[in-house]
Amino acid sequence: MAEPILQLRDVSLSFKGIKALNALSFDVERGEICALIGPNGAGKSSLLNIINGVYRADSGSVSFDGERFVRIRPARAAHLGIGRTFQHNALFRHLSVLDNVLAGLIRHSRTTLIEHAFGLGRDRSETRAFGRRADEIIGFLDLARHRDRVVSTLPYGVQKRVDLARALVGRPSLLLLDEPMAGMNQDEKREMSSFVLEANRSFRTTVVLIEHDMSVVMGLSHHVVVLDYGRKVGDGTPEEVRRNPDVIAAYLGTVH
Amino acid sequence: MSFFVETFIGGLLAGVMYSLVAIGFVLIYKASGVFNFAQGSMVLCAGLTFVTMRDRGIDFWLAGLITLTIMVAIAIAVERVVLRPLVNRPQITLFMATLGLSFVIEGIAQIAMGASVHELDLGIVDTPITVGEVQVSQFDLVAAATAGVLVIALSIFFNWTRVGIALRAIADDPLAARSIGIRLQTLWQIVWGVAGFVSLVAGLLWGARQGVQFALTLVVLKALPVLIIGGFTSITGAIVGGLIVGASDSLAEIYLGSLLGGSVSTWFSYVLAVGFLLVRPTGLFGDAPIERI
Secondary structure, eight states: OOOOSEEEEEEEEEETTEEEEEEEEEEEOTTOEEEEEOSTTSSHHHHHHHHTTSSOOSEEEEEETTEEESOOOHHHHHHHTEEEOOSSOOOOTTSBHHHHHHHTTGGGOOSOHHHHHHTOTTHHHHHHHHHHHHHHHHHHTTOGGGTTSBGGGSOHHHHHHHHHHHHHTTOOSEEEEESTTTTOOHHHHHHHHHHHHHHHHHSOOEEEEEOOOHHHHHHHOSEEEEEETTEEEEEEOHHHHHHOHHHHHHHHOOOO | OHHHHHHHHHHHHHHHHHHHHHHHHHHHHHHHSOOOTTHHHHHHHHHHHHHHHHHTTOOHHHHHHHHHHHHHHHHHHIIIIIIGGGTTSOHHHHHHHHHHHHHHHHHHHHHHHOSSOBOOOOSOOOOOEEETTEEEOHHHHHHHHHHHHHHHHHHHHHHHSHHHHHHHHHHHOHHHHHHTTOOHHHHHHHHHHHHHHHHHHHHHHHHHHHOBSGGGGGHHHHHHHHHHHHOTTOHHHHHHHHHHHHHHHHHHHHHTHHHHTSOGGGTHHHHHHHHHHHHOTTOSSOOOOOOOO
């Protein structure tokens, strides 16, 4: 079996004495959809923030694609191929959908500032290629109707898709989704699930997602990691996790 | 009537030059959320460097090129030495840093090149042109045209290119922008470099008009009402704000000056700005800051 794309080893993080993550270790295999579940405050978002460099772990290490780091900057993480979406839509609200998506391609630009400013050399072909890739993703996520709208004017569910498009357009090898279906109704959740699944299949993108809706998690993921108070209480296939007594205790409370 | 038109046009032309200075502020404000107090020092530094080289007989274009190189070098140094260590600090910290920076730049520029007033001749003839009954200063026309072209080029650059998208992305959500791989440091260097270029043009135009001297740093004070009226986050706002300030200043000077004992233009735009702060605190084109709860 190939080396896991993401390996976490004894990752700990605390905020002013409160342990958000406690010696957490697990692997994410290449090409899988891994769900992080657990009650609010279990440390799920903190973990995503460590993987893409928003937070720095107090101890432990993260290996991504064979590269080990304790501290990485978010821009560097993106350049290595880690994409992410945000729990509260962190879109560029004054920009159109197209510009939001194009922003996700900026890191792939190979032209110099001078070339770009004057449309010289490779710039024209690069600009055309970027436009094509952006439109491809916009079509893929069924956003063509909204392409030139300013995102702050779009409904919440559509904004969530724009966030996904912006992350996906740069073809990340690892995609971190922080509650991509929060606040959606059943239809929208089903639609979003199919987009995530489709991205995973057609682009071979490894996905780590945080989700609360268990039916979504069970239907979508190959691998489930359960967190509770910053510790790992379950790690396995959806079936295994569902039968795990610790997980049941964490979710439903222990029988006294 | 022709007198009114003459005053009005003269004011608008002066206004374009205010816009030019204000745009330097807008760019840096958008990229790093800070009012760059050192902008005036950059104008002085650029003007002084250029005029010193001209006095020693260096060719016009070569002097311009060398000055530009120095301004870009300053931009990169500022990002490395001042801004990078202060990432994620409160805005007031950054503001104080630019205040300190203004003293450093002014100090070094004057140690190296002296504090005397230099005359700067850009080779533009300053005889008035007469159109119908209206007389317009030829220098003002050329200066306004130069500033206008620069303003338009910058708006196009920052509205239609990837640098523009990156700049607006950083302004909207810095964390999300970094998470998709936009490098804050590179963007800051570009924006400060462009602000340095704008300072150079402003330094030459203002320097040619009133001599290259320490008072050039005071153009900052004129940019403040422009920004308050137009909005801190909009290039369009800087243009419109500059025109409003220029036109209203010169009209007020003529029509209110005699009533109030003169030099109305030194304070009129500030009163106007205070009015805007009361009615429309974000300026004509600025964004209301939204705090996430």
